[in-house]
Every structure is written in structure tokens, then in C-alpha cells.
Amino acid sequence: MIAHYGYQDAEGEFFITIDTDRCGRCDGKPCVAACPRGVFTVEEDPYGDTVVAVDDRRRKRLRYECAGCKPAGDRPSLPCVRACPWGAMTHSW
Amino acid sequence: MMMAPRQEYWRWAEGSWADPDRHWKDARVVTLGIDVGSVSSEAVVCLDGELYAFSTVRTAAGSVESAENAMKGVFERTGLRFDDIHYVVGTGYGRVNLPFAHKAITEIACHGRGANYMGGPSVRTILDMGGQDCKAIRVDERGKVTNFLMNDKCAAGTGRGMEVIADLLEVPIEELGPRSFDIDEEPAAVSDVCVVFAKSEAMARLKDGWSKNKVIAAYCRAMAERVAALLQRVGVEPEFFITGGISKNIGVVRRIEEIIGVKALPTPYDTQIAGALGAALFAHALYLKARGKPQAA
Ligand code: SF4
């Protein structure tokens, strides 16, 4: 399942997209520990797979949660994306 | 001096329905799905995995009270009691607080399942425009979600946004869609669909001499453009199906169809119940699974 977490508002589109089919076979789910803001949680999806999702409390504030990892100018690779061995995660902004 | 009560232009009808040709006593498995949304709450009863009855009410202060009100509506309509129900699934934002539900399932999964029932197995893309959120969902032929997006930060593109406009223009909410076509020429969308700014923009247009219908059309177009952008993020594949309260607003629906170039499937069902229906269908599958008769959940 491709899950887009985040929002669109007058400022733009702020979505983290996760291919959760890949999370099912990902040992240790390293993106969770890699995120300094605790953006991710591990949950069982309705079809019985253990996947990573964006925490409910963070979904509507992703732009601000992720601001520290996304300085203006030269942006380093994001800790969550870098930690993912399966290339399952992308950010829209 | 007595003040006349202020008319609520945004209030839609609450109601209930039951299939007159069936009786729950003839069913082997009776399941209940409850969807506690931010604006409306629905209860759906399925008999052996088929839609039998539903009720829809306005969400009250608490999730439990809202669920109880919705259940009361469907029980009064059918003569069912809670003890007659074999399995209950809760969904919607209030799902985790329902003590009487056997399981809570996300509204995304329940909408996928409900739309698959209402629109049939050819449905691939679902747009749900609810009270305070908007969901774009792709599903497979069994209603299993393959791709989804939910926008619940901004009231633009939601029932709440439409309610604000209905109230501002003093037009009953069910008249907004038809009136949005009663215009000489399609106006450009309002520039800002944020409900706060849309309100002041709508008032400015009225002052400029625009008719109410033209303002409604501009707002419907703005909502359609906003929602179409979300749909394009998940990708639109026919058949296309729309659920939720705004599916009743043809002013928004026709404009979305025009922008994405795909027509929404017609349905005889009240699509506002899609989430609760999906929950009741999950409940049926889960009950059979618990009894050792697995079905695809
Ligand atoms: S690291 Fe990548 S594949 Fe593993 S759980 Fe996180 S997003 Fe999923």
C-alpha cells in the first residue's frame, strides 16, 4: 500500500509517502529510530501487516516537525530516507 | 421581545433506513459498523454480509454518545437490540474510544471496503469528502486499499467548508449544487479555499455585485480544483466513485469530473454510510474468521 501522510494547505503540499508493502519485510524498521522528532510509529495495518505510519499527532504539522532536517540552501539527505534500506520513503517538499 | 430562532442553513437531514424485504431474525450473522466522524456519525447493520439497515446522526460532544445515538436510530428502525449483534467494528476519528466495539479499523480501509460494495468490484479510485477531511483512495477488486491520501488539516474541500458558505450566503446546503449551475458564465475559482479567507472573499464578491449563485459556483470550483489535486497525487484510475456528504453536491462533483476527465459511477446508495458499511463488512469477515470460517478481511 502506498500511504501519503500529511496535508495540503495554502502554503503547499507536505506529504511523507511510504510504500508499506516494503515495511512488512523490513527488520528493525530503522526509520523509526533515525527520526529525531518521533514522527513514525509502528502499527498493524487492517490487512495484518506490521508497517510504519506517521504518528497521528504529527500528521498536521509535518512541515514544522521536519524543519530541522530541511534547512534552506544545501539540504543534506534526510535521516529517515537515508535509514530506509528499501527506498520505501519519499517527502513531497 | 422574543427572537426568532436563527435558521441553520447548513443542517442536513438525519435519518434511518431498513430493507423492508428482509428481517434480521432470518440471518445467521448480524454485524454492526459504527463510523464516528467529526460532523456526522453512522451505524450500519449487515445481515450475512449484505447491507440491511443504517442510521445517520449529527456527531454529539463525545464519541460514545455519538455512536449510541446512531445505534439507537438503527435499533428503533429494525427492532434489533445490542445483544442480537454478533460482531461490532468501529471506525472514524472516534473509533478508538468505543468500548462496545470488538475492533477498531481505520476509516481509509473501511471506506475502501464500503465503496467496493456500493460501486462494485470495478471501482479503483474513491474520493471521500467528509465533514472535516478529504480522502483519495485507490483499491483493488476486493476493496483492499493500495494507495491513499487523507487531508484533514484544512476544511477546504470538506463538508465543513461547504457549511460555512451555506451559512454565509443563507442558502440551504442541499441547494448549493443546483444553484451553482444557475449562472450565465462559469466564474474563476475563489482564489483561496481556506474557509477563513473564502468567507471574506465571498463577501467582497457580493459587494462587487456578484449574485449568490455566482459566488457559490466560484467556491464549488475552488473546492473541485483543490480536491482534484489530491486525487492526482494518488492517480485516478476508472472506475471512479465518490462517497461522503459532499457527494450529494453536484456543483462540486460535476466540476471534479470535468477537471479529472472521469465520470463518477452512479449509485443508488446513500454514500455517506460508506465508512460504517465497510466496518460492518469487516465485522462480518472477522466474525467468520473467529468462528473458523475464514473470509478475506
Ligand atoms: S526503513 Fe523503510 S522499509 Fe523499513 S519500515 Fe521504515 S519506511 Fe518501511
Ligand code: SF4
Ligand atoms: S525529515 Fe527528519 S524529522 Fe522529518 S521525518 Fe525525516 S527524520 Fe523525522
